[in-house]
Amino acid sequence: MSIKSNLNTIINSISKEVQLVAVTKTRSLEELQELYNCGQKVFGENRVQELLAKFEHLPSDIQWHLIGHLQTNKVKYIVPFVALIHSVDSEKLLAEINKQAQKINKKIAVLLQVFIAKEETKFGWDEQELMEFLVNKKYKNYPNIDIVGLMGMATNTDNVEQVKNEFLYLKSIFYKAEKEIENSNFKIISMGMSNDYKLAIECGSNMIRVGSALFS
Numbered sequence: 001m002s003i004k005s006n007l008n009t010i011i012n013s014i015s016k017e018v019q020l021v022a023v024t025k026t027r028s029l030e031e032l033q034e035l036y037n038c039g040q041k042v043f044g045e046n047r048v049q050e051l052l053a054k055f056e057h058l059p060s061d062i063q064w065h066l067i068g069h070l071q072t073n074k075v076k077y078i079v080p081f082v083a084l085i086h087s088v089d090s091e092k093l094l095a096e097i098n099k100q101a102q103k104i105n106k107k108i109a110v111l112l113q114v115f116i117a118k119e120e121t122k123f124g125w126d127e128q129e130l131m132e133f134l135v136n137k138k139y140k141n142y143p144n145i146d147i148v149g150l151m152g153m154a155t156n157t158d159n160v161e162q163v164k165n166e167f168l169y170l171k172s173i174f175y176k177a178e179k180e181i182e183n184s185n186f187k188i189i190s191m192g193m194s195n196d197y198k199l200a201i202e203c204g205s206n207m208i209r210v211g212s213a214l215f216s
């Protein structure tokens with residue numbers, strides 16, 4: 001299959017309300033350029049170094065999303081151009097993004113990554129910690145951050161029921177968070193990857209992060 005037909009298959013299977021983030025980690029510049037030529041303009045990378053290297057060589061109207069774990073010392077490199085950071089997994093990271101954004105007088109759109117899986121290796125806020133942060137309006141300490149939604153990664157398992165429950169759990173947290181946060185931009189639920197994006201959309205996702213299904 002070609003990148004073009006894979007892309008069309010995915011786009012034709014989702015509604016206009018769902019945004020596709022093409023996950024391009026480990027893929028070559030040629031493959032990214034091909035995706036771009038097919039009309040895809042939203043790319044997700046999970047490592048800062050790789051994102052920077054690709055950003056330099058590709059068209060400037062690409063929206064770059066950082067989707068992987070972000071170290072505080074790397075924040076300054078992406079803040080000037082990143083369109084959305086999906087993986088804000090702590091208040092410490094949020095504070096650093098705010099600080100770097102302030103320096104260049106920008107407001108950065110982020111998603112708070114929520115821990116929904118049953119795997120120790122995954123990152124994110126737990127529900128209690130997140131709600132405490134929102135209810136006490138702590139996010140107001142970070143004026144250069146625009147919290148536009150939540151992101152989650154389900155457990156890597158063939159157990160569809162479990163993955164579904166984790167997606168529904170994220171949606172339930174999204175609704176609780178939406179009631180607390182005073183931000184009309186809070187709209188995005190980023191969940192679902194190549195193997196489970198259809199299930200994720202059924203469970204309320206409106207932003208999917210798809211990599212391998214585009215390039216297989």
Ligand SMILES: *Cc1c(COP(=O)(O)O)cnc(C)c1O
Nearest residue numbers: 023046067193194209210211212
């Ligand atoms: C790699 C990755 C994806 C895409 O995974 P595929 O199974 O290749 O679609 C989505 N989200 C994150 C955070 C990733 O690291």
